[in-house]
Amino acid sequence: MAHERKHYCFIFFFLFLLSIVFAPLSRADNDTQILLRFKNSLSDAGALQNWDESINICSWTGLLCKDDKLHGLKLENMGLSGTIDIDILSELSILNSFSVINNNFEGPMPEFKKLERLRGLFLSNNKFSGQIHDDAFVGMRRLKRVFLAENEFSGHIPSSLAQLPRLLDVDLHGNRFDGTIPEFENSDFRVFDLSNNQLEGSIPKSLSNVDPSAFAGNKGLCGKPLSNPCSNNEQPTPQNDNKTNKHRTLIIIIIIVVIVVILVLILALFIIIKRRRKAKNPNQLMATSMEARASIEPSISIETKSIDSVEDGGGGHGGGGGGGEDFNFVREDREVFDLQYLLRASAEVLGSGSFGSTYKAMIHSGQVVVVKRFKNMNKLGKQEFFEHMRRLGRLTHPNVLPLVAFYYGKEEKLLVYDFVQNGSLASHLHGKRSLALDWPTRLKIIKGVARGLAYLYKEFPDQKLPHGHLKSSNVLLDHAYKPLLTEYQLVPAINKSHAQQFMAAFKSPEASQHDSPGDKTDVWCLGILILELLTGRFPADYVRHGKGASEELETWVKSIVSGEVIDKDMVGGSNGQGEMLKMLRVGMGCCEWNEGSRLEWKEALAMIEEVKEKDNMEDESSGFSEWDLSFYSETL
Incomplete structure (x- = not known):
């Protein structure tokens, strides 16, 4: 009996060792089959041609590995479309990061809450649309980074997102989120951007120290860190939210009427500018015209925006005017344009930083320029300012963005730069x-x-x-x-x-x-x-x-x-x-x-x-x- 017990113990011990040795291999093989099924569920997956079970999956395009183990998918800029099958992805042994930035996925956001171990979710620059359910992020307590920018999401920002305890990066800009901003559990963000949505009401006190540019393009917002304070009837209450939902159709009709009125006013403003140009500050006219037009016209695509100010540049030339009366061109290799010509160009307000506002304008020739409007730039007298700007215009180095032109006003100054394609x-x-x-x-x-x-x-x-x-x-x-x-x-x-x-x-x-x-x-x-x-x-x-x-x-x-x-x-x-x-x-x-x-x-x-x-x-x-x-x- 004792001999048999020893024999059985040896067999169990041997089987235990085999399970330890071959378990990782079976998990790797299992991940391979899961990923191949996921690939088959996608459309236009030509970029994933080397997903072949004959080679190690860590050599596959778009896979992130650590210590020869899969830990994330980075399927960016691949022209992918179709359905993201969350049920298949949930079978993977480990998935910490999932990125499909700049692809062609559309429709509602998949149920990523099934991937509870996910730490980073990157869906920016696709065609996702519709409302995100309020419980879409329930259970994802490890999630640190959420990038949903430049899609077509609508409705309220889900409260389950705001309640994530480890959230460090949130980028929801360029969607159609509406309603009030929920109270975020964390207030110490590395990246936080809700700009260019349809949000309204008071900004929560926990976000009062966030850079104001994070809320740009939401005309209904008020309170710190923005410069416009909230009135009593602008405080976010459930009653106000209900009224907003009930009267949304009426508001849309009113907005359409207002847009038509504003268009007429802009046309009248242009006529007044031509007649009374000398009686007005050209710099202020440019700001008023561009801000009004950017609020009612379809926006030009913005390549990117920096964390504390917009740093994209422009590049271009125009056709009208000699540039001497308004803009002073400091480079001889640029065609000149005057302020009136710029006012007639397609324009967009990119944002405002600590120095002033930044505008992106498209000239009819297809060129793009960026005009930076500076306040608090009165340290130099007019002659000294002209000399300093001309000195900057003479700089030539492949790693220094050249100044193209400038405008001198008593209170504000304008600087014009070339366009830089890839952002900051x-x-x-x-x-x-x-x-x-x-x-x-x-x-x-x-x-x-x-x-x-x-x-x-x-x-x-x-x-x-x-x-x-x-x-x-x-x-x-x-x-x-x-x-x-x-x-x-x-x-x-x-x-x-x-x-x-x-x-x-x-x-x-x-x-x-x-x-x-x-x-x-x-x-x-x-x-x-x-x-x-x-x-x-x-x-x-x-x-x-x-x-x-x-x-x-x-x-x-x-x-x-x-x-x-x-x-x-x-x-x-x-x-x-x-x-x-x-x-x-x-x-x-x-x-x-x-x-x-x-x-x-x-x-x-x-x-x-x-x-x-x-x-x-x-x-x-x-x-x-x-x-x-x-x-x-x-x-x-």
Whole structure:
């Protein structure tokens, strides 16, 4: 009997070992079959041709793997359509992230709440439509990132979304959500954008510190952080919501009538402008006309919008006028247009930031320009302002966005720029295209930014701040992801108190402590940008205004030193981890809190130029300090 018991124990132990060894293999095989069934449920799935069970699924297009295990689907820009079968996806052993950004899916939002382990949901730039059920996100307590922008969703924002405890990124802009904004359980967001919807009522107090641009394009909203306070009858109550629903048809009819009246008024306004042009401020007329027209005409497609201001540029030329009376063109390679011509062009209000409003206008030739309207730019007299703008117009560098033209008014100034197709760096790192930048692309961007900054240092050797406002939302990317610096050299013209409150350079340690930036302040801003690119973390305190932002940024930098993981979306299958670490060292050298210990701009540029896309296997382990090696082992 004892011998038989030993025999059975050995058999059970052997079967147990077999289950441990072959369980992962069976799960992998099971995931393969599940994914093939999911592919068959899609339409226009030609981009998934290499989904073949004969090869490892981690080699399949659009699959995100970690330690040779599937953890996410990144099916972006593939022209996919059809039905997203949630029941099939729920059979996968692990699915942390699901992205179908920029495809052709349509209809109501699938029941993603069945995927309770999901941490990131990215559905932006599709054709989803209809109302989202109030319980659509119930049970998804791990969900951190929700991107539903640029679809056709309607109805109320679901309360179950607002109740998610770990939510960090929310982007719902460019839909038709209506009603009041629910009270979000979390109020400390990295990305938060509800712009260009049909929301109304008072903004919840928990969101009063969010950047105002997050609520732009919702004419019915009131309260902080917006400048228009709420009256008593605008407070969000269930009674008001019911009245809104009952009278929605009547409101639509009234809106149509108002639109017709506004069109007539705009036509009359144009006639008045022509007759009394000299009696009015042309800058104010442009703002009034563009804002009115943008509110009633179909909007031009916006490529992207940054986290704290719109940074898209325009590019173009017009046909009318000589430009001398209104706009002063500083580049000889552009056709000129006057203010009246711009008023007649198709236009859109992109948003308003800390300096003023930004407009995107399409000239009849098909070219697009961006006009930035600046308030608080009265530091220079008229002659000095003209000289400074002409000096900017003479700048020529492949990584510096050129100024095209400017207008000088007593209270407000206008700056005209070329159009930049791919939007701001901030939107790619933290917005709807947050998964798009790999290590070679980020290295290319860092080198381009550094070269552009070095050029400004050489062109303005007499100024402490050759840029003054360097941050990711002020770096634009063209079609090839070449970076272009913008919003540079504004410090000499911006009112000092306004610059100290809003500009990136004045959040440096030396500016915060001594109320004066130094010769290496722009290098400090470059360091923050490098760390942001390498970690994928947004330095949220750049959008804070006034005192305290510098101390919070110091905490942000120290958190990276203490072991913040380099952005996993960037690492991927690259063998450039050693080069990433070298770039991280450069970023930390630029972020030294003591200005005297900080890198000079020439040193920083030289070190950045030495970084390569891939590791040199011969000297990969040499040249690193003890701190570097420990950081490398902990984070990568």
